Amino acid sequence: MSTPAIEVDLGALLPADLPDGREAVEAGKARAAGIERGRSLFCRENGVESEREWRERARAEGFDCTCMNIGLANWPDTREAIGRIYEDALSRGVRPPDRFNLIAERRMGLPKATRAEAPQETGPALWTEQDWHELANTAPIQPEAADNTIGGPGSVENAVDALQVGITHIGVLSQYSWRWPYWDDEVAQTMAVLEAAGTLAAFKSEGVCFDTYLEDGYPGVFHDYANYVGWSMLERHISEQLIGAAYSCSWGGLTQDPVVKSAVTLALHAVNPDGVPAGFVQGDTIGNTPDFDSNMAVVGADVLFMKMVDRRYRLGGAPIAVPVTETERIPTWEEVATVQTISRRLEEYVPMVDPVVDWGQIEAMRDRLVVGGRAFFEAALQGLAGAGIDTADPARLLLVLKRLGADRCEQLFGAGEPDEAFPRGRRPVLQTDLVKSTMRRREELLAELSRRGTEDAIRGMKVLVSSTDVHEFAEFLLASTLAAAGTEVIDFGINRDPEDIVKAVIETDADAVVVTTHNGVARSFGERLMSELAAADAGAVPVFMGGVLNEDVEGSEIPIDVRADLNAGGIRTPGTIDRLVEALVEHRGGGVPA
Ligand code: B12
Structure with a gap:
């Protein structure tokens, strides 16, 4: 495949004195010896060692899991919300969510010593050991230590805190592409991410997974879904081959079309040889409008398809139903509880609708995306190696991709055929919503x-x-x-x-x-x-x-x-x-x- 004409000196994107990322991974693995892993309330109540084990059970037995995003202004409010959502589900006679993502404030991504001084944004921060303990023990809903846990310069401290309280899905690898306020040391950030990931790798056999949410990284602004799939293959390669950590790939929020979303979910599963269950599949966050009532339609269509795909192909995923206030702000606990209930009710409709869906058409779309994804992955690894970059070193791979940026990654490695009529110089295999x-x-x-x-x-x-x-x-x-x-x-x-x-x-x-x-x-x-x-x-x-x-x-x-x-x-x-x-x-x- 030919490459659109863009000039970039890939080697010049890396500092000459960049330390070897393999050493950071080893340091992380060594750190694991001193960590006593806890067991969350959810795992204790359900008799599993890890969330991965629970999801594999769901897949084998064919029951549906759900996830929610939660993150109110501070930890006490968030803790209370988790308890209330759990009680609310029981009182309505529906199964409570299996898991939640903590949508923590951005300061959590910084090293602990600098957090108090950094600008406060929306979302909760965990300040004490007790806060972390409560995260995993407030209700039998399994937490993911999600936004701002791993990715930033504070990754190591967060990973240790999360493991100690019994969290077994920890992310978010793709957030590595972010910059945190007043933090410009990308080398220290890279090493922190690799060290934290090395620590997760040491617990792979116990079910610990390194989660990503694709849209938080460059795929969030990619023009082509095939490149989402290729990016996931790159992240998996870094996580599993170079670091040794089980890679769990979540995605979904920036796609409105349920048919396209089904195909992309299946394509991501097709390039997941170990079948590591996705932490979650995020509900549609872009089909919403300021008319909250009308957004109920978004929840219904989106969640029904996510559940059909999950059950039909036994993916063991956990769809998130998005509260109807999405365009405006962080939701209240009641708004989360409402869509969780809708999500559970929709499970009844899966067997009614599934038999009449043209899955052959969706599978054909999946197959095109997989071919395109592989092309992206191979072009990226070969392109970087061809430029003299040591692609066996995760630090070099992560940093060069970060500095290359989303648009140049798509221009250089994208799956589509070159075509100057498109902004990224290529005709997308399937354009993103x-x-x-x-x-x-x-x-x-x-x-x-x-x-x-x-x-x-x-x-x-x-x-x-x-x-x-x-x-x-x-x-x-x-x-x-x-x-x-x-x-x-x-x-x-x-x-x-x-x-x-x-x-x-x-x-x-x-x-x-x-x-x-x-x-x-x-x-x-x-x-x-x-x-x-x-x-x-x-x-x-x-x-x-x-x-x-x-x-x-x-x-x-x-x-x-x-x-x-x-x-x-x-x-x-x-x-x-x-x-x-x-x-x-x-x-x-x-x-x-x-
Ligand atoms: C896409 C998206 C993301 C993507 C961004 C991808 C990317 N690289 O751009 C991802 C998944 C990465 C993301 C991450 C986060 N997100 Co976000 N995201 C959204 C989402 C779904 C859409 C925003 C968007 O791009 N819309 C399309 C653009 C074109 O429209 P727009 O932004 O609405 O702008 C329009 C107008 O507002 C106006 N406008 C915008 N700016 C300006 C400026 C001027 C001067 C003027 C006149 C007009 C104007 O013009 C635009 C065209 O009409 C919204 C929810 C929603 N549906 O709106 C949440 C949302 C904005 N995100 C939110 C949050 C909290 C986050 C995170 C902080 C979560 C976290 N803790 O990690 C992180 C950001 C972390 C970081 N490092 O900064 C919240 C904000 C909540 C709040 N303030 O109360 C929202 C509202 C979701 C929610 N309900 O909780 N997000």
Whole structure:
């Protein structure tokens, strides 16, 4: 297969003095000798040693497991929510969830000693041994130590804490691609991830698994589902062949079409030779709208198909039903409990619908994805080895992939045939849903702006666009739409700290700053940004923010809307991108076009 013409010196992406990752893995394995693994309440009550054993039993006996995501503003609220959801299920006569993912706050990814000083975002953090103990012993629902456990610089401490309390699915490998606030030492981060993974590897025979959630990493912004499959093969290779840890591959949240989702789930299973059960299959998070009632349709269609696939092919997975408030914020415990109940009821419908589904069509789609996935995997390993990178060293593989970035990974190794008409230079084997809907949204916006004819009013205006966190679809839409609307966009990328933005504003002499944010940090980020701008004598540069403008406050278990505070502090929140363009026009003094 030929490669689209992009020039990249792969070897130059790695520092000359990068330590050998195999040593970090060995250090992790050695550390395991000093760890006394606990046993969770769930495992004790169900007579299993690990979650993997439970799932293999589910697969053999043919019963359905479910998972939920949970993470309220702090640990005590989250703990209480877990207990209530368990009781609620019993009181309604449905089987409680088998497992939950702790959606911990981003600070948990940092080394313990630095967490208290780091900016607080939405979600709970575990601060004490007692908190960790409660995580595994509050209710007989098996926890996964999920978001921000492994991936960041604090990986080793988190892995040890999780193992000690009896958690046996620990992740999230793909989050290795993230940057944590104020943390730029990628080498230390790489070594921490490998050491933590080495510790998990030492417990492989006891059922401990290294979990990933594909969308948290580069697949979340891939254009082609075949490359999801190839990426999973790469992660599996790193986890199982190079580190020795059992790799459990979860995915699913950024796909709305239940048929496509079924095919991708099956393709991921087909490239999983040991049949390690997925920690979970995430429910659809993108088909939701601000109309919460209408989102019940999303839950029904999505969960029914996830369950049919799981039961028919005996995957031993655990679907997550997504609460209907998904677009807006972290859900309350009641909202989680409601969709868990719906999920259990849907189990009754599986045998009614399954016999009439055209599984042959889904399997054909699966087979195309598998062929494409293998092509991606082989192109990646051969391409990197051909560039002189030691692909037997997990540190070199992880770091070069991280520094290469999602778009270049797809351009270089993608499964699709080269075709310049597509943004990644290749025609996707099967285009991803969120990319499809974002591109559609972009077309609509551009049509609207061209109808209004705003270009002249803001042509040449220098606008810096950035995201506070990993969410990059809105950042892409903002940057590409503003560029098309005539401004000179300084695309400052994702995961930025306020200080970085201010520095860039000064260096580029930007006329306006546009920030998109989603992690529940809007008010503190905005305040910091404004005070740093003022301190740099750039207080007159207008700042616009949008996305999910909320933040946790004392006394509320869910984050609250902070738009009024932002506005009071001088930050404008136009809400939509077309209104942002109008506001820029106004600022320029060109007046708002009719
Ligand atoms: C996709 C997604 C992800 C992907 C991101 C993939 C990627 N690389 O971009 C992944 C899976 C990685 C992810 C991770 C997380 N996510 Co997320 N994610 C979403 C999701 C499903 C969609 C967001 C999206 O991209 N939409 C498409 C874009 C085009 O639309 P949009 O972002 O809504 O933006 C539109 C408008 O808001 C507006 N807009 C946006 N920005 C701006 C700025 C300005 C100035 C203006 C005018 C307008 C504007 O224009 C856009 C077009 O209409 C939302 C839920 C949802 N359905 O909305 C949760 C959501 C945003 N995520 C959430 C969270 C908490 C997280 C995590 C922190 C979880 C965790 N603890 O690990 C992590 C982030 C960690 C990190 N390192 O930063 C929460 C935020 C909760 C809150 N603040 O109350 C949400 C709401 C889900 C939920 N209900 O809990 N996420």
